[in-house]
Amino acid sequence: MQLKTLQEIIKKKENKSEFAIVTNLATGNSEIFEKGKSLSKDFDQFKNQINAIYQSKKNEVIEGTDIFVESYIRPIKVIIVGAVHIAQYLVNFASSLNFEISVIDPRGYFATEQRFPSMKIINKWPDEAFKEIETDSNSALIALTHDPKIDDPALQHAIKKKFYYIGALGSKKTHENRCERLKKSGFSDEQINQIHGPIGIKLGGKAAPEIALSIIAQLVAETYKK
Amino acid sequence: MKNSFDEKILDEANDWIIANQKVVLATVIQTWGSSPRPTGSRMIVNEKGDFSGSVSGGCVESAVVRECLGILKEKKPFKKIEFKISNESAWEVGLACGGEIAIYLEQIN
Numbered sequence: 001m002q003l004k005t006l007q008e009i010i011k012k013k014e015n016k017s018e019f020a021i022v023t024n025l026a027t028g029n030s031e032i033f034e035k036g037k038s039l040s041k042d043f044d045q046f047k048n049q050i051n052a053i054y055q056s057k058k059n060e061v062i063e064g065t066d067i068f069v070e071s072y073i074r075p076i077k078v079i080i081v082g083a084v085h086i087a088q089y090l091v092n093f094a095s096s097l098n099f100e101i102s103v104i105d106p107r108g109y110f111a112t113e114q115r116f117p118s119m120k121i122i123n124k125w126p127d128e129a130f131k132e133i134e135t136d137s138n139s140a141l142i143a144l145t146h147d148p149k150i151d152d153p154a155l156q157h158a159i160k161k162k163f164y165y166i167g168a169l170g171s172k173k174t175h176e177n178r179c180e181r182l183k184k185s186g187f188s189d190e191q192i193n194q195i196h197g198p199i200g201i202k203l204g205g206k207a208a209p210e211i212a213l214s215i216i217a218q219l220v221a222e223t224y225k226k
Numbered sequence: 227m228k229n230s231f232d233e234k235i236l237d238e239a240n241d242w243i244i245a246n247q248k249v250v251l252a253t254v255i256q257t258w259g260s261s262p263r264p265t266g267s268r269m270i271v272n273e274k275g276d277f278s279g280s281v282s283g284g285c286v287e288s289a290v291v292r293e294c295l296g297i298l299k300e301k302k303p304f305k306k307i308e309f310k311i312s313n314e315s316a317w318e319v320g321l322a323c324g325g326e327i328a329i330y331l332e333q334i335n
Contacts, residue, residue, distance in 0.1 A: 001332050010240055068330065
C-alpha cells in the first residue's frame with residue numbers, strides 16, 4: 001500500500017466517511033472505493049462485485065479473483081445526556097470501541113472541557129442540542145441526569161427517532177415515575193418499554209466505573225442484536 | 227447491526243512511518259472453519275520485529291513477524307501466506323482451533 005493511500009484512509013476515517021479499500025492481491029495495487037466515484041482500470045471491471053460487498057458492509061475476496069474488498073462504515077452515534085461522573089468513565093470505555101460520542105448537558109459546571117477533554121460537548125438543553133446532531137435508528141441514547149427536565153426531552157426525541165438503544169439511569173421507582181410521565185405525554189407502552197431502565201446489565205457494582213461498564217456492555221449487546 | 231470497531235492499526239502504522247520506521251501491514255483476507263479473528267483484522271510489523279495488533283489469538287503472530295521481516299529483507303512489496311491447523315509437535319506454528327486463515331502482507335511505501 002502506498003503511504004499516500006494510507007494517509008487518505010486515515011483522513012476519511014477522521015471525517016467519518018464510508019468507503020472501502022480494494023486491493024489486488026496479485027499485483028499489490030490498492031485504492032479507495034467510494035460510492036459514485038470511478039475506479040482505475042485494475043479494479044473497474046469488478047465494480048459491481050465491489051459495490052455489492054461494500055453495500056453489505058463486509059470484508060472479503062471476490063470469488064474467483066484476487067480482489068480483496070474491505071469496507072469502512074461510519075461509527076454508531078452515542079449521545080450521552082448528563083456530563084456526570086459515570087459519563088467520564090463511559091467516554092473512556094467507549095473510545096476503544098469506536099463509537100462516535102456526543103455529551104449533552106445544559107449545566108455549564110458539568111459540561112466543561114476540563115472534565116471531558118477533546119470531546120464533543122454540547123452545553124444546551126436536549127431540544128436545542130438535538131438540532132445540532134443528526135440522529136436516526138442507528139443512534140443510541142444514554143440518559144444519566146435522572147432529572148426529568150433534562151432526561152425526558154432527550155428520551156422523547158430518541159423514541160420518536162426510533163433509536164436502537166435507549167437507556168436511562170435511575171432506580172426502579174425513578175423509572176416507574178419516568179414511564180408514567182411518558183405515558184401522560186402520549187407515548188405507548190410499546191414505545192416506553194424500549195427504554196432500558198434501570199440502565200445496564202446486572203454486574204453488581206455501584207461505583208461509577210462499574211456502572212459505566214454495565215452500560216457499555218448493554219450497549220454493545222444491543223448493537224449486535226439488531 | 228455492525229459497528230466499525232476500528233482498532234486504529236492504520237493510524238499507528240502512519241505514526242511508525244512518521245518516526246522513520248519501515249512498516250509491513252498484515253491483513254486477514256480469508257478464513258475457513260473456526261478462526262480466532264475475522265477477515266479484515268490487522269497487525270503491523272517494523273524492521274526491528276516490533277508488532278502491534280493481531281491476526282489470530284496469539285497463535286501465528288510470531289510466524290507473521292518472521293515473514294514480514296523476510297519481505298523487508300528481500301525487498302518484496304507483498305506476499306500472501308496461509309496457516310492451517312497445527313499438529314501436535316510443540317514448536318509448530320498453526321491454529322489450535324482447527325481453522326485456516328490467509329494473510330496478505332504488504333509494505334507501506
